Amino acid sequence: MLTPTQLSAARLLPDTTTVSQYGVMRIAGYLLSELAQRYGTPLYIFDRATIINACQHYQEAFRQYYHASSVRIIYAAKAYLSPLIARTMAEQGMGLDVVSGGELSVAHHAGFPMENVSFHGNNKREDELYLALQLGVGRIVLDNWSELERLTRIAQETKKTPHVLLRIAPDVETDTHRYLQTGHAASKFGFPLNNGEAKAAIHAVLQEGRLHLAGLHAHTGTMLRETRPYEECLERLLDLATEVYEETGWWPEEVSPGGGWGIETADGVEVPGVYMLAQALQQTMERRLADNAALPVPTLIIEPGRSIIARAGVTLYRVGARKPTPGGITYLFVDGGMADNIRPALYGAHYTALPVEQLATPGEEVCISGRYCESGDMLIERVVLPQMREGDLLLLPTTGAYCLPMASNYNLVPRPAVILIDEQQVWQMERRETYTDLLMRYTE
Ligand SMILES: Cc1ncc(COP(=O)(O)O)c(C=O)c1O
Numbered sequence: 001m002l003t004p005t006q007l008s009a010a011r012l013l014p015d016t017t018t019v020s021q022y023g024v025m026r027i028a029g030y031l032l033s034e035l036a037q038r039y040g041t042p043l044y045i046f047d048r049a050t051i052i053n054a055c056q057h058y059q060e061a062f063r064q065y066y067h068a069s070s071v072r073i074i075y076a077a078k079a080y081l082s083p084l085i086a087r088t089m090a091e092q093g094m095g096l097d098v099v100s101g102g103e104l105s106v107a108h109h110a111g112f113p114m115e116n117v118s119f120h121g122n123n124k125r126e127d128e129l130y131l132a133l134q135l136g137v138g139r140i141v142l143d144n145w146s147e148l149e150r151l152t153r154i155a156q157e158t159k160k161t162p163h164v165l166l167r168i169a170p171d172v173e174t175d176t177h178r179y180l181q182t183g184h185a186a187s188k189f190g191f192p193l194n195n196g197e198a199k200a201a202i203h204a205v206l207q208e209g210r211l212h213l214a215g216l217h218a219h220t221g222t223m224l225r226e227t228r229p230y231e232e233c234l235e236r237l238l239d240l241a242t243e244v245y246e247e248t249g250w251w252p253e254e255v256s257p258g259g260g261w262g263i264e265t266a267d268g269v270e271v272p273g274v275y276m277l278a279q280a281l282q283q284t285m286e287r288r289l290a291d292n293a294a295l296p297v298p299t300l301i302i303e304p305g306r307s308i309i310a311r312a313g314v315t316l317y318r319v320g321a322r323k324p325t326p327g328g329i330t331y332l333f334v335d336g337g338m339a340d341n342i343r344p345a346l347y348g349a350h351y352t353a354l355p356v357e358q359l360a361t362p363g364e365e366v367c368i369s370g371r372y373c374e375s376g377d378m379l380i381e382r383v384v385l386p387q388m389r390e391g392d393l394l395l396l397p398t399t400g401a402y403c404l405p406m407a408s409n410y411n412l413v414p415r416p417a418v419i420l421i422d423e424q425q426v427w428q429m430e431r432r433e434t435y436t437d438l439l440m441r442y443t444e
């Protein structure tokens with residue numbers, strides 16, 4: 001029998017999760033308590049089937065509205081990357097969006113086809129641009145004038161003609177946390193549209209002639225749960241392209257309204273299906289290009305990260321202590337916290353938690369708090385759970401995106417192990433850090 005918390009959390013769990021009539025939870029057939037025993041805790045577990053299903057779901061949704069050749073779906077590696085994840089994305093026909101020489105190196109190491117890699121970021125260093133050209137990345141997305149000048153100079157020197165997109169700040173408002181907004185007029189990302197800089201940058205690239213301007217890009221924010229910002233963003237990019245076409249005859253081969261599609265979380269807000277996004281973008285494209293029927297429809301590039309990988313991931317923590325306080329809060333201390341998942345502290349992100357084994361104890365409201373020396377180290381401020389004891393295992397769903405990539409060694413706690421599982425196999429993607437790993441960084 002599922003408890004009410006388990007029931008409401010069921011939609012947040014990986015696709016292969018099962019709970020027996022005695023309340024025993026498995027993912028891809030594995031007993032979670034056995035995985036915790038074998039790999040230790042905290043443990044991040046990714047379910048391969050859920051990742052593959054999400055990739056296929058995106059492809060099917062967009063292929064309902066576009067020819068396969070006119071849409072490219074690019075996984076945003078910043079959500080979580082390992083060589084095995086890069087290989088899985090390649091097998092699924094996904095491209096890869098990277099934002100650093102580090103992510104680029106993992107993609108290269110994994111043998112990811114470099115022509116399907118887009119190199120993003122707002123401050124790419126010179127050595128990273130050289131590396132991108134040397135490895136032959138498909139697209140470099142330029143954010144600002146300095147980057148444009150830097151890459152133009154490198155292109156001249158190396159006698160290469162990189163394919164670039166210009167990132168535009170389209171001045172589109174999004175209904176998401178302030179730190180997750182990226183397309184407004186004051187955004188740190190992109191050439192502003194409003195003051196004419198975006199158009200000036202396009203003219204500059206075309207006049208200089210050293211870079212191949214393949215198209216225009218924007219990304220308005222993340223954890224979006226409506227199609228409106230995507231539609232507005234695509235409209236603005238196409239309007240800008242139309243103006244430039246009339247002035248110069250240049251027309252984009254590609255346009256991208258970025259990634260950012262949300263997921264359902266413990267806050268209970270529903271997210272429309274991805275096919276709604278595909279449909280909305282196709283309709284916007286058709287509407288905006290109706291007056292220019294002779295022009296080829298640009299390839300649409302979409303860059304999901306979280307909506308591909310968040311629900312595939314869960315975290316297992318072990319409870320170390322239960323502490324009722326006279327102030328009325330009962331804490332459950334777990335063996336991880338803000339250093340492996342900064343999202344609640346940084347964005348007020350909502351998670352829920354489930355005991356891994358069914359407990360017949362009465363329910364109580366607790367605060368799930370980590371082991372770090374910060375009062376703000378709360379993974380969940382309030383959740384009702386059966387009374388848990390020291391040693392019990394707790395599972396947090398939807399931790400596959402932006403937890404591990406933002407992890408730190410705060411308090412010099414080693415970072416957790418990470419595994420990928422399917423019904424046949426367990427792959428250890430990252431081994432647990434050791435004290436030796438931590439000590440190796442010090443040179444004196
Ligand atoms: C340029 C760009 N593309 C794609 C993404 C992926 O966003 P999400 O993981 O929310 O889909 C991001 C991150 O917000 C981004 O900055």
Ligand SMILES: N[C@@H](CCCC[NH3+])C(=O)O
Nearest residue numbers: 078180222343401402406
């Ligand atoms: N790190 C953020 C998302 C930022 C995505 C990159 N622009 C999160 O956890 O939600």
